[in-house]
Amino acid sequence: MIGDTTMSALHASLSGLAQRQRVTADNIANINTPGYLAGRVDFESALKNELADGETPVAGRSAELRSSDPTNTNGNNVNLDTETVIQTETGLRYQLALNALNGKYAQLRSALRTS
Amino acid sequence: MALFDSISISGTGLYAHRKWLDAVSDNIANINTTNAPGEDAFRARMVDVQAFNYGGEGGVRVAGAKFGSAEGRMVYEPDNADADADGYVRYPDIDLGDQMTQLMMAQRGYQANISSIKAATEAYQSALQLGKG
Numbered sequence: 001m002i003g004d005t006t007m008s009a010l011h012a013s014l015s016g017l018a019q020r021q022r023v024t025a026d027n028i029a030n031i032n033t034p035g036y037l038a039g040r041v042d043f044e045s046a047l048k049n050e051l052a053d054g055e056t057p058v059a060g061r062s063a064e065l066r067s068s069d070p071t072n073t074n075g076n077n078v079n080l081d082t083e084t085v086i087q088t089e090t091g092l093r094y095q096l097a098l099n100a101l102n103g104k105y106a107q108l109r110s111a112l113r114t115s
Numbered sequence: 116m117a118l119f120d121s122i123s124i125s126g127t128g129l130y131a132h133r134k135w136l137d138a139v140s141d142n143i144a145n146i147n148t149t150n151a152p153g154e155d156a157f158r159a160r161m162v163d164v165q166a167f168n169y170g171g172e173g174g175v176r177v178a179g180a181k182f183g184s185a186e187g188r189m190v191y192e193p194d195n196a197d198a199d200a201d202g203y204v205r206y207p208d209i210d211l212g213d214q215m216t217q218l219m220m221a222q223r224g225y226q227a228n229i230s231s232i233k234a235a236t237e238a239y240q241s242a243l244q245l246g247k248g
Contacts, residue, residue: 014242018121018238021121021234021235021238022120022121022124022173023173024121024231025120025121025122025124025125025128025173025231025232025235026124026166026173026174028125028128028227028228028231029124029125029127029128029131029173029174029175029228029231030128030164030166030174030175031128031224031227032131032132032135032164032220032221032224033131033164033165033166033175034164035166036166036169039170039173064170080223080227083227084227084230087230087231087234088234090234090238091234091237091238094238094241094242095237095238095241098241098242098244098245101245102244102245102246105245105246
């Protein structure tokens with residue numbers, strides 16, 4: 001089979017990481033918006049459970065939550081340091097997942113060449 | 116979800132912060148503007164922002180502007196062409212310290228969005244290389 005559990009898991013994590021990247025961009029865009037609460041994405045829990053249960057992971061099963069950090073005087077709780085760390089880490093993890101996926105494709109490609 | 120969403124979300128952040136910068140520079144440019152007696156003072160402009168589609172596609176939008184006091188502050192300057200009968204001139208009630216603080220906040224917010232765009236671009240660019248190895 002072309003697609004296996006590894007690929008589905010990588011796909012799910014790429015999609016979760018992309019969503020986290022989007023939510024972080026949203027948080028930074030709203031860094032000065034009164035009353036805005038920072039968004040957080042959790043796709044790891046769903047992915048972990050699916051893998052533990054032996055199911056094929058599905059992309060898009062992530063939960064979007066709101067940060068419960070203390071707010072500023074204007075009701076905003078976006079912290080630029082936290083967001084920058086999340087953004088950097090998410091970017092690197094995204095590249096890591098892409099590299100792993102590329103490795104899978106390279107394997108498939110060499111299997112197709114052998115005949 | 117649209118393609119390259121993160122970039123357009125940061126784009127809304129850039130727009131909102133630029134509007135804020137515009138308002139601040141307008142306020143500072145008019146900090147010594149006087150009007151003829153009987154007219155309103157120049158009113159400080161404050162940009163009002165809101166989260167766009169909170170929890171949905173995201174971003175920020177400029178909801179409108181709020182204006183400062185039309186009363187201004189009265190300064191005794193009998194030689195000024197805009198002085199009233201008692202020699203008072205109506206200056207706008209704008210505090211330079213406050214405007215400079217806002218200027219810095221808007222500037223930093225703008226920069227934060229720029230670095231956000233850079234991070235997203237890097238991720239998208241590697242995604243575009245997928246399967247080429």
